Amino acid sequence: MQGEKPLTKAQRLALVFRGAGTRWALPASSVLEVAPPPEPGQQGAATRRGLVTEDFSGLLGKRAQRGLGAVTLVLDHAPPRALLVDAVEGVSDLATAPFFHLPAALQAPAGALIRGAVLLGSGLVLELVPQKLAELQPCRPPKAALDGLPEGKPTSPPVRALVFEAGEGELVGTALPLVTGVLRVAGLCPVPQAPLGHLGLLHHERSLLPIYDLGLLSGRARGGGDLAVALDIAGSAVGVAARRVIGVVEGFADRPEPAPGGQVCTDGDGRAIFFPAWDAWFPGAG
Incomplete structure (x- = not known):
């Protein structure tokens, strides 16, 4: 803004x-x-x-x-x-x-x-x-992980989804209507005391896009990568770091498995793809 x-x-x-x-x-x-x-x-x-x-x-x-x-x-x-x-x-x-x-x-x-x-x-x-x-006083370091991601409730998988690799061999999917773009990340501006998993701010289309890493958010190692998938989550713009984009995938099995913070769906090639419940990962969005 x-x-x-x-x-x-x-x-x-x-x-x-x-x-x-x-x-x-x-x-x-x-x-x-x-x-x-x-x-x-x-x-x-x-x-x-x-x-x-x-x-x-x-x-x-x-x-x-x-x-x-x-x-x-x-x-x-x-x-x-x-x-x-x-x-x-x-x-x-x-x-x-x-x-x-x-x-x-x-x-x-x-x-x-x-x-x-x-x-x-x-x-x-x-x-x-x-x-x-x-007047600045010493700040406490941010917490090391989210406070227990809730077990996801299986819902019908999307008809079409964008699938990307967030970490080594870690496939993540998101419903296509939530995706606003795929960006190359360079020159991030880190913000000290930012929420867990925040990598920095990216200037994009006359606005600021906060970029997050799912690995850091869950208390694991950083996934890495020089791409970001831009999402609209409840009206808030959020970027999720990605190593590479697999593409648009459709034809998921009808019975997803619950997982902490979302659900796992299987595509037509038998690949397990994690679909985050984004409101659990970014409760401040919206």
């Missing part, structure tokens, strides 16, 4: 930096100083202003990916706060950058820290709220 109050002249210039595995934009007017990082082994050392340096990635429950570009951002706040980030990319003018609100499922975990996402060039950047960043 686009559309937001215009940024003031002071707000439109943003410092773009990297940390916690993603890219961020912070109004340049809210930064007092860009200072050198602490010396190796001196994490938490005081800056020349006497401020204790805190690890921005650590506050968000992520491991820093720090190299030679690491710097300390001193926030213009009472009192000031010093945050160590992975790197600064530069200063950008957000006045004409397309702005997007986060999808509903990401708004609660992100809290008020993230105003939304902006499109800079060909990549998404998460826009921070300065006051909330200055």
